[in-house]
Amino acid sequence: MSDSNQRRHPRIKLQIEVELNPPGEEALTLTSxxxxxSGIYLQADSDSLPLVGSDVYLRIKQALGDGEAPxxxxxxxxxxxGGLGLQFETDESD
Numbered sequence: 001m002s003d004s005n006q007r008r009h010p011r012i013k014l015q016i017e018v019e020l021n022p023p024g025e026e027a028l029t030l031t032s033x034x035x036x037x038s039g040i041y042l043q044a045d046s047d048s049l050p051l052v053g054s055d056v057y058l059r060i061k062q063a064l065g066d067g068e069a070p071x072x073x074x075x076x077x078x079x080x081x082g083g084l085g086l087q088f089e090t091d092e093s094d
Contacts, residue, residue, distance in 0.1 A: 009036040017061040018042055021071070022050045029061065033083060039074065044083040050076050056086065 011034040020028045020042060030042040040058070050056055054076045060069040078085035 009038045011036045011041075019059045019061050020050075021057040021059070022054060023056070025050075030083070039077070039085060039087040041085050042083050049079055049084050052076050052079055055089070058086065 014032050014035045016032050018030050018032055018040070020030055022028075025048075028044070028046065030044050033041040033043045035041075042058075056074055056076060057071040058074055059071050062069075073089040074086035075089055076084055077087045
């Protein structure tokens with residue numbers, strides 16, 4: 001069975017600029033590879049990516065109506081040669 005068949009939420013391919021804010025480090029501007037209800041994959045070739053398990057904040061850089069997009073809390077769940085996978089943190093229990 002492929003990984004895509006084991007996912008809880010369907011992914012859509014989407015390339016948008018995202019500002020990644022690891023606590024205590026400089027913000028990075030990365031491009032998304034895909035997006036789902038529960039997370040996002042960011043393309044990156046940097047060696048200085050946050051480690052798996054790290055909490056980070058991200059924000060879409062493109063304008064979304066009036067004002068700046070909100071910061072969204074996420075947890076790094078995967079880091080590979082192509083980038084990193086983030087799971088959105090919510091206050092709701094699944």
